[in-house]
Amino acid sequence: MKTLLRHTLLAAATLWAAGASAAVVTLGGVCDTSCDQLGLSAGGAVSASFDLGPAAIGPNQALHKGDVSAFAIQFGNISFGSDDLTNWDFWLQTDASGAVAGFQFLASFGSSFANLGDSIDLRGDQWWTSHHAVCFDGTAAAPCDFSAANYYVYAGEFEHGSTSLSVQAQSVPEPASLALVGVALLALSRRRPMAKAAQPARGG
Structure with missing residues (x-):
């Protein structure tokens, strides 16, 4: 998941830089x-x-x-x-x-x-x-x-x-870069609850 998120953000940043030429x-x-x-x-x-x-x-x-x-x-x-x-x-x-x-x-x-x-x-x-x-x-x-x-x-x-x-x-910015940024943010928002659920419960 971390690798996918990192690649998505990298692609979004690359397209954002390219889209700035529009x-x-x-x-x-x-x-x-x-x-x-x-x-x-x-x-x-x-x-x-x-x-x-x-x-x-x-x-x-x-x-x-x-x-x-x-x-x-x-x-x-x-x-x-x-x-x-x-x-x-x-x-x-x-x-x-x-x-x-x-x-x-x-x-x-x-x-x-x-x-x-x-x-x-x-x-x-x-x-x-x-x-x-x-x-x-x-x-x-x-x-x-x-x-x-x-x-x-x-x-x-x-x-x-x-x-x-x-x-x-x-x-x-080009629409493609905006879409990838949205995908990256969605992936990040879904990753946080999963990380919390994975934490072991602490004993009282």
Whole structure:
């Protein structure tokens, strides 16, 4: 029992250290002017968060769409998450100290100029949204893809904010390490009563 408990705790500690490389990137900003189409007044808050799962945040790194396991966007009445659409792209760059040096996120429900939809373009210091927009490659509607040098194009109800967005990377433990810690604690709690029961009774 002692050997099993020791191995479980060691595995939990190892996974906990590895899980610390996972990160959640959060953005918070405001409409610096009235954003009527978003249902926000001047100073209204906007936010987004990105779960990078097992991706590590370290020096001189470039993270892309494949590193994002989930995201959530709340910009007034434009609200969606990673379960809602597939037409999006993500890019994050860190500097030599590991701090976030560049960030961009592009997403759209629109698929063509005849089928425009809610779209959003987030950057480290500014953002744009529209209820009628698509991603654009310079000549036609195209998938949201930074590697293809696509652009965000709007056709109406356009809102934006130039107030700087805060970008923070926060290390979080992975679920696997948390589960192993729970198993270890359960084993420890069950071991103590067994140890007491094994003690010989003292004579009076």
